[in-house]
Amino acid sequence: MQIKIGIIGTRTVVEKIASVIQSFPTFVPVIRIVNDEEETVHIAEQLSKDVELLLLSGPLSHRKVKEIVPLSVPVHYVPLTGAGLYKALFHSMQSGKLEGGISVDTLTRTIVIRTLHDLELDGTKVVVYDGPAYSSPDSLVAFHQKQAESGTCSIALTGVEQVAQQLTNLQVSNEWLVPSEQDIIVSLERALLSSESRRGKESQIVVGMINVDDFGKLVMKRNSEHEVQKLKLDIHRTVLGYVESLDGYLTSLGGDEYLFFTTRGIFERETGGYKTIPLAKDANKSFGISLSMGIGFGISANVAGMNARVALRKSKEAGGNTCFIVREDQTLIGPLEMADPVQTVLSPMNAELVKRAEDAGMTSAYLSKLLSQMARFGKCEYKVHDLAALLEVTVRSAHRLLLLWIDNGLVEIAGLEKMPKGRPRQIFRFSFLTDKSL
Structure with missing residues (x-):
C-alpha cells in the first residue's frame, strides 16, 4: 500500500515535513513549495487530482482552500501547539528580550499562559491577539508593531512566516513559531488514518514469525532441564503478551519459533507506523535474549505467510535482533527498531x-x-x-x-x-x- 500525499507550504515547514515523513513508509510525498499563502489554493486544486490526500503547512492556508475550492480528497494541516512555543520562548530568553513582555498571535491565551507556567515564567507580561482566528497578515503585523512602538512588549511571537518577515523588515524583534516535529508526526498519523487506501487495508491479515536468536547457546548456558523449561515458559509468556496487545492469535512452532496472526490496522498502530517493535526490548531487558522477526502482508493468508518467512530469513541474515516486513507487492521495509536503537528510518525498498x-x-x-x-x-x-x-x-x-x-x-x-x-x-x-x- 503506497499512499500519495500532497504536501504544500513554505520551504522551511515543507522541508521539516519531508524529513519527518521518511519515518512513514506508507506515504509517497508529492511536494510543492509556495512563497505565500495565496498560491496554495491553485496548487491544492491541481495537486488533488494526483494524490489521495493533502497536508498543508498551516491553518490559514487550510481555511482558504476549504472555503474557496471544494476538494474531493481529505485536506489536513499542521497545527501550531504549545510545543512550538517552547523553542521561541527559549530563544527570546537567550536574547534577553523576554523580560520586556511578549505579543503573541495564532495561539490562544490559555496555551501561552500554561506554557509560561510550565517554564516557571509566570511573571512574564503577555499580550495575545484577540482578533478573528484567521486574520490577514497585515492585521497581525499592525498588532505586533503597535505593541512594540508603545513599549508594551519587547518581542513578537507569530505563527505566520509572512508576518515574521514583515516584522523583521520593520525592525521589530520577533520569533517565528515553527511547528515541532511532534506536531508534524501527529498530523501525518491523522492523515494516514483518513486515507481511503488505509481504511481499505485495516482488516487485512498480517502474518508474523518470531525466532529467538541463538536459542541453542542459551539452552547450553542453563544448568538444568528445569531452567530450560522455565526459560521457554518465560519467553512464551512474553510473546503471548505482545500478541495479545495486537489482538492477535499465537501458536508455537517449537521451542524457539512462534507464528502469529493479526490485522494490518492494529499492527500499524502498535508499531507506530512500522517504526519499532517493543517486544524485542522487553525480551532483551527481561531475559537477555534477542529476537528476529519477519512480517508478511498479502492478499491471502498463504501469500502473507510466505512473505513472513522471507522477511524472517532476511532478519536472520542481517545478524538477528532485527525485523523486516515484506509487503504484498514484494516491497521491503526494514529493519525496524528492536532492542538496539535505529539511527536512520529507511524508505521502503521496491x-x-x-x-x-x-x-x-x-x-x-x-x-x-x-x-x-x-x-x-x-x-x-x-x-x-x-x-x-x-x-x-x-x-x-x-x-x-x-x-x-x-x-x-x-x-x-x-x-x-x-x-x-x-x-x-x-x-x-x-x-x-x-x-x-x-
Whole structure:
C-alpha cells in the first residue's frame, strides 16, 4: 500500500515535513513549495487530482482552500501547539528580550499562559491577539508593531512566516513559531488514518514469525532441564503478551519459533507506523535474549505467510535482533527498531531494486546486512577491509563484488583515505541505500 500525499507550504515547514515523513513508509510525498499563502489554493486544486490526500503547512492556508475550492480528497494541516512555543520562548530568553513582555498571535491565551507556567515564567507580561482566528497578515503585523512602538512588549511571537518577515523588515524583534516535529508526526498519523487506501487495508491479515536468536547457546548456558523449561515458559509468556496487545492469535512452532496472526490496522498502530517493535526490548531487558522477526502482508493468508518467512530469513541474515516486513507487492521495509536503537528510518525498498541488486551478485544475506548497518548506524560508506568483515568474505572477494556492483550502478567511489604508509585506500559508497535511490 503506497499512499500519495500532497504536501504544500513554505520551504522551511515543507522541508521539516519531508524529513519527518521518511519515518512513514506508507506515504509517497508529492511536494510543492509556495512563497505565500495565496498560491496554495491553485496548487491544492491541481495537486488533488494526483494524490489521495493533502497536508498543508498551516491553518490559514487550510481555511482558504476549504472555503474557496471544494476538494474531493481529505485536506489536513499542521497545527501550531504549545510545543512550538517552547523553542521561541527559549530563544527570546537567550536574547534577553523576554523580560520586556511578549505579543503573541495564532495561539490562544490559555496555551501561552500554561506554557509560561510550565517554564516557571509566570511573571512574564503577555499580550495575545484577540482578533478573528484567521486574520490577514497585515492585521497581525499592525498588532505586533503597535505593541512594540508603545513599549508594551519587547518581542513578537507569530505563527505566520509572512508576518515574521514583515516584522523583521520593520525592525521589530520577533520569533517565528515553527511547528515541532511532534506536531508534524501527529498530523501525518491523522492523515494516514483518513486515507481511503488505509481504511481499505485495516482488516487485512498480517502474518508474523518470531525466532529467538541463538536459542541453542542459551539452552547450553542453563544448568538444568528445569531452567530450560522455565526459560521457554518465560519467553512464551512474553510473546503471548505482545500478541495479545495486537489482538492477535499465537501458536508455537517449537521451542524457539512462534507464528502469529493479526490485522494490518492494529499492527500499524502498535508499531507506530512500522517504526519499532517493543517486544524485542522487553525480551532483551527481561531475559537477555534477542529476537528476529519477519512480517508478511498479502492478499491471502498463504501469500502473507510466505512473505513472513522471507522477511524472517532476511532478519536472520542481517545478524538477528532485527525485523523486516515484506509487503504484498514484494516491497521491503526494514529493519525496524528492536532492542538496539535505529539511527536512520529507511524508505521502503521496491521489488525492482531488490531484484536489480540480487542480479548484480548481491545476495539476500549481503543486502540484509547492509540495510541493518544503514538503519542502525547510518553507514553507507565502506573501505574494502571493513566491507569484507561485515559480509564475512575475504578481501579479494570483497574487491570482486565491489567491481561488479560498481558496474551495475549500485556502488560509487566516494573518495580516498590517505595512509601514513602505502597507497591511499578507496572509500566506496552504496548509493542505492540513500533515500533518493530507494
